[in-house]
Amino acid sequence: MADNAQIAKQVIEAAGGEGNVRSVAHCATRLRIMLHDKEKADISSLEHIEKVKGAFYNSGQLQVIFGTGTVNRMYEEVMKLDIEGTSKAEMKEEAKNQGNTFQRWIRTFGDVFVPIIPALVATGLFMGLRGLVTQPLLLSWFGLTPDSLPENFILYTQVLTDTAFIFLPALVAWSTFRVFGGSPILGIVLGLMLVSPALPNAWDIGGGDVEPIKFFGFIPVLGYQGSVLPAFITGIVGAKLEKNLRKRVPEYLDLILTPFLVLLIMITLALFIIGPVFHIVENGIFAGTKAILDLPLGLSGLIIGFAHQIIVITGVHHIFNLLEIQLLDRVGTNAFNPIITASIAAQGGAALAVGLKTKSKQLKALALPSSLSAFLGITEPAIFGVNLRYMKPFIMGLIGGAAGGFFASLSGIEATGMAITVIPGTLLYIGDLYQVIFYILTNLIAIGLAFGLTWAFGFNDDMLNKNKG
Structure with missing residues (x-):
């Protein structure tokens, strides 16, 4: 098993060598490499390097997927190599000139809002916890009612839940x-x-x-x-x-x-x-x-649940940040979250089916951790490392996302926050028993349908030979 330093060297070699690398940066899951000549990069070789969950060229950058945690360590190892070229800040400036005007603006929009999201995540969790501790059923177990809660306690919870939006x-x-x-x-x-x-x-x-x-x-x-x-x-x-x-x-x-x-x-x-x-x-x-x-008959969930992961591939999904912030501020809840969750969970279900069905040890080692990553809310490893590579699993994931989103819209569930989904996202619904139950059902429908369709129609090991090289 190669250590991180060896893997970092292999990645740079597959990217065309140190002389072809202008600069390197990273996000939550991907190592982003700016190249002098993208034709010198061997994406097929990259995808076969240990711990690499996928690689593709987008927005003027070679993007190598490692997943959360791992990408930070790989970035540290790459920075120890003799990488010449521009600085990380200059790389961002260079990347801004890549793609069409809309893509550049959305990318900039993401750069602005990504650092803010942790504060909004915490706010959403505080709202969920306040809903839980003020729930009449829970309070009745202790012989209390919402009216019996001290006014100072309510004030304290308002400080936690209102400050970030104010x-x-x-x-x-x-x-x-x-x-x-x-x-x-x-x-x-x-x-x-x-x-x-x-x-x-x-x-x-x-x-x-x-x-x-x-x-x-x-x-x-x-x-x-x-x-x-x-x-x-x-x-x-x-x-x-x-x-x-x-x-x-x-x-x-x-x-x-x-x-x-x-x-x-x-x-x-x-x-x-x-x-x-x-x-x-x-x-x-x-x-x-x-x-x-507000489209009738669950149409909003059907459409968004199907399209969301396609939008993720284009890299312009940060536009949803604005929509979710506006919903939380003006309505107090976020109906986008359960629909988006369904689309994410479904891609995890499709990757899980691939991982369990294949006899390839290498693909199992890639697909199973990728599905877990999706169940924790990050789909890039599952999408780019597994589902898109064989295409049919990705399509089955889209169908599962549409079904889960359709159910979420029909049931009317809404989150108290944003930016966390699937398993961690449960915390945004804990203030209401109905919401929690139907949120879990939303995930199970999305995962189950995507898993079942992928197992039955979306993948077999014959596809491995077609995707070699």
Whole structure:
């Protein structure tokens, strides 16, 4: 069995050697290698290297799938080699120029929101736990009712569940400044200005209790609690403004004048132009999202459950982050999560069928861990390492995802958070017994159908010979 250092060397050799590597980075599951000449890379050889769960070329990068945890260790070993070329930051800049305009924007959108997701995951878990500990049935076991809970305890739970969404514009503006080369601290301050207590609260306005302030008689000025797009666009413009100012402001005035001008100009633009315009855009996106989710007879689950993993392959699935954040902020629950969960679980079911049915030890060693990874919410190893390689298992997974999503939509289950699915995702439903039961059934339907179809029609060992080389 090769150690990680040997595997790292084999990966770089299959990528065309050290001289062909411009730079290396990684995400949660993949090693991302920027190449000078992609024709020198041998993807077939890469896929046969130990611990590699799949490899493909996309978005200007050679992407080698190792899975969570393993990819971090491989990245460390690769960095010990004599890799010449650009830095990791420059690699991101280079990658931004790859693909069409829509793909580049979605990729940038992902760069902004991925660092924020852990805070939103924690918030969703807190919401689930609050639902559990305030459940009348559970409280009755201890001789309590929801009304008997101390007011201070309810206040404590509100701090846990509300803070991330109240200050979401600060998180978004911080991350956007970071991605676009501005000073993150200015992003935080600018985002906090968007939710200043001096402004009418967005949630109070939504409830009809408060009216926006009207400047010049027609420009509505309000706080942007829980909002995303106004802070995102403000962050982009603000970061670019800061970079331009730093080129023009004399060095001895830079510390004082640049942040002053950035904050002054940007909060003015944000409150009077960017905010009002993109708040309308955001409302339109939310209305469209709700219209899709409200399709009758479970059609939304059928469509999304089938298409989601296809969208994952294209790399533009980060757009769902915006939709889920909006649902959680405005509705308080996330109906996308159980549908997406079904599509992820189904790909795991298909990979599991391949792993159990094949007699190939190498494929078993790849498929079984990949299915476990999918059941923990990460499908790339199962998709690229197993299902797409033989195609039929992937299609059976799409069918299973559609069935599971259809059931989730019909049953009306909704998560209290986002970004975790399948087994870990159960924590987002624990506050309601009905929700937990039907969430588990959703997963079982998706996994069971994908597994059964793959076992019966989607895979046999004759396919191994057709995929060699």
